[in-house]
Amino acid sequence: xxxxxxxxxxxxxxxxxxxxxxxxxxxxxxxxxxPRWLLYFLIASGYAIQTYGLYLRGIDVQGCPVGNTFExxxxxxxxxxxxxLVLGPAFRLSLFGFFTAGLAVLLSIxxxxxxxxxxxxxxxxxxxxxxxxxxxxxxxFSYGIFGLLAVSSILYILQNFSLKHHRFKGxxxxxxxxxxxxxxxxxxxIAGSSILTLSLIVGSIYWxxxxxxxxWLKLVFTITVWLAYLVVLFLRLGNRLYxxxxxxxxxxxxxxxxxxxxxxxxSRGGSKEITGNLPSKSLDE
Amino acid sequence: MSKSKLSFFCWGVSHHNTPIxxxxxxxxxxxxxxxxxxxxxxxxxxxxxxxxxxxxxxEVYGTGYETEKQSIAKTLSKIxxxxxxxxxxxxxxxLEEEAMRHLFSVxxxxxxxxxxxxxxxxxxxxxxxYAAKQRTVGKHLNKAFQKSFQxxxxxxxxTNIGKGQINVATVAVDLALKVFGDLRESxxxxxxxxxxxxxxxxxxxxxxxxxxxxxxxxxxxxQELAESISGNAVPFESLDCHFLQADVVLCSTSxxxxxxxxxxxxxxxxxxxxxxxxxxxLALPRDIDPGIDHLPNVFLYNLDDLAEIAESNLTARKKxxxxxxxxxxxxxxxxxxxxxxxxxxxxxxxxxxxx
Numbered sequence: 001x002x003x004x005x006x007x008x009x010x011x012x013x014x015x016x017x018x019x020x021x022x023x024x025x026x027x028x029x030x031x032x033x034x035p036r037w038l039l040y041f042l043i044a045s046g047y048a049i050q051t052y053g054l055y056l057r058g059i060d061v062q063g064c065p066v067g068n069t070f071e072x073x074x075x076x077x078x079x080x081x082x083x084x085l086v087l088g089p090a091f092r093l094s095l096f097g098f099f100t101a102g103l104a105v106l107l108s109i110x111x112x113x114x115x116x117x118x119x120x121x122x123x124x125x126x127x128x129x130x131x132x133x134x135x136x137x138x139x140x141f142s143y144g145i146f147g148l149l150a151v152s153s154i155l156y157i158l159q160n161f162s163l164k165h166h167r168f169k170g171x172x173x174x175x176x177x178x179x180x181x182x183x184x185x186x187x188x189x190i191a192g193s194s195i196l197t198l199s200l201i202v203g204s205i206y207w208x209x210x211x212x213x214x215x216w217l218k219l220v221f222t223i224t225v226w227l228a229y230l231v232v233l234f235l236r237l238g239n240r241l242y243x244x245x246x247x248x249x250x251x252x253x254x255x256x257x258x259x260x261x262x263x264x265x266x267s268r269g270g271s272k273e274i275t276g277n278l279p280s281k282s283l284d285e
Numbered sequence: 286m287s288k289s290k291l292s293f294f295c296w297g298v299s300h301h302n303t304p305i306x307x308x309x310x311x312x313x314x315x316x317x318x319x320x321x322x323x324x325x326x327x328x329x330x331x332x333x334x335x336x337x338x339x340x341x342x343x344e345v346y347g348t349g350y351e352t353e354k355q356s357i358a359k360t361l362s363k364i365x366x367x368x369x370x371x372x373x374x375x376x377x378x379x380l381e382e383e384a385m386r387h388l389f390s391v392x393x394x395x396x397x398x399x400x401x402x403x404x405x406x407x408x409x410x411x412x413x414x415y416a417a418k419q420r421t422v423g424k425h426l427n428k429a430f431q432k433s434f435q436x437x438x439x440x441x442x443x444t445n446i447g448k449g450q451i452n453v454a455t456v457a458v459d460l461a462l463k464v465f466g467d468l469r470e471s472x473x474x475x476x477x478x479x480x481x482x483x484x485x486x487x488x489x490x491x492x493x494x495x496x497x498x499x500x501x502x503x504x505x506x507x508q509e510l511a512e513s514i515s516g517n518a519v520p521f522e523s524l525d526c527h528f529l530q531a532d533v534v535l536c537s538t539s540x541x542x543x544x545x546x547x548x549x550x551x552x553x554x555x556x557x558x559x560x561x562x563x564x565x566x567l568a569l570p571r572d573i574d575p576g577i578d579h580l581p582n583v584f585l586y587n588l589d590d591l592a593e594i595a596e597s598n599l600t601a602r603k604k605x606x607x608x609x610x611x612x613x614x615x616x617x618x619x620x621x622x623x624x625x626x627x628x629x630x631x632x633x634x635x636x637x638x639x640x
Contacts, residue, residue: 031443031444159463162463163460163463163464163584164578164584166590166593166594168449168463168594168597168598169597169601173448173449175463176466177462177463177464177465177466177467178463178464178465178466178561179464179465179466179467179560179561180466239558239559242559242582243559243561243581243582244581244582245581
């Protein structure tokens, strides 16, 4: 398998997201409204191409491709768009697709701007591989949901600003209502926190059995992010954190979660030297 | 004009050149409308007609072999019992392209007093159907009206001419929708009464608001209004209790003092759920402390705010006018010069009438 094929397919998928984002901007400027089906179709097409790219990468790494920063960010984009494709039509939040595509574009630009993020890494040993990969996939998937949570929070903040400052023209005219955005925010918070919790439960089974292999820095960051989201969730359910403060907190937390990917990945620097090549061999081999 | 050439025309009196008092006088009742149709269709030179009568205009669209505004005005003035010369003076006659352009503009709401209003499209459709029922519509008028409906549909779908509410009551409802998305589950409290408040309540109701609570210092007044809008009247003293469930509060009292102070609102916010609240202050002097707007999750709008938004929406609509007229011009040229609406040379002026 030519390595460039998977990156190419992932890149094309990302380009299709960009096309969707740019198309909506064009429509909004030109006609001040956009066909939702077109954006949905473009995101779905981008998703299909990106999925194929990730599948090729998965074959290369003989597992779920969440081994380096590039893969993690791409997996976050993948789960973000997956959640949008599943939940978008149900919620029918205006501009939700546009901002989801925007976030996907931003993350994809970041993942391609830093070539160092896509460095070879050591593959996991066969024992416990399935459980740790399942843990990693769930964790990264929850990041995708937290991405959507950030999107709904952005929509909330923009609408709140619009209503408070009487700005109803341009993009403000298309925003969903405050209550709709906040409902979406709460549901995403519950879904993301639940999946991250499940991920940690699956991960802890592996960590308990292989305490010596535990990457403590990664563990600390992961648990910190999990706890932070859990605290936010309970504060929201207890009506202690809501409205604009909740929205800002969710955006800030997502940024922290994204930034935490770097130290988690950097802490595995030693392993990279072991393989010293593209992710094609397991440490056990 | 050649007597053998059939031409499309529009004769009319509208808000552009007559005051409302005069338009009231010439607004035909149902019987008069039938009489007008009959009388005009009996004119030898007239081939097809459709009469559009709204509060802003009385217009006759038709095709004929000669077009004299005097003869139409004369016929109408007899039935409407107004001075014939006066009607002739106030009326305008548009021919061919100009008439077509006007029909397209009227149908799309571009010529309305409230630019971009949608009611006019329905009124034009009704007028056309009524004329068709009277058998005064032939292939030329049919084509002209169908093309105008198509152009209107395009303009509505592709421009912002109908976007943004432009009266205070509907702007208020739009703002409530921006906060809640759906008003079916929202509790609306109306404090006081007044014309704008009544209109706003009606607009809220039309957008799904079911739970309406009416409150007035004079309980009987609240009961009266509650009956007319199917709401619940509550004593003024129990307002605090109901306030905790409120999503939208509409204040329109004549009280010289503020009904809702910032301190009182802060107390309510501590007790009520975390839902946002939309406050609409439609009173003069104002009923709600403007400082409340700085509180989080509270959205306050007074009459000035609503009027400003309405004005800004109207300005935006007017900006769209040139875009709409450009499209209409293209369509008119297509219809007139693209032989979509042929001007036929016909020696038989009673073609339709004899059919």
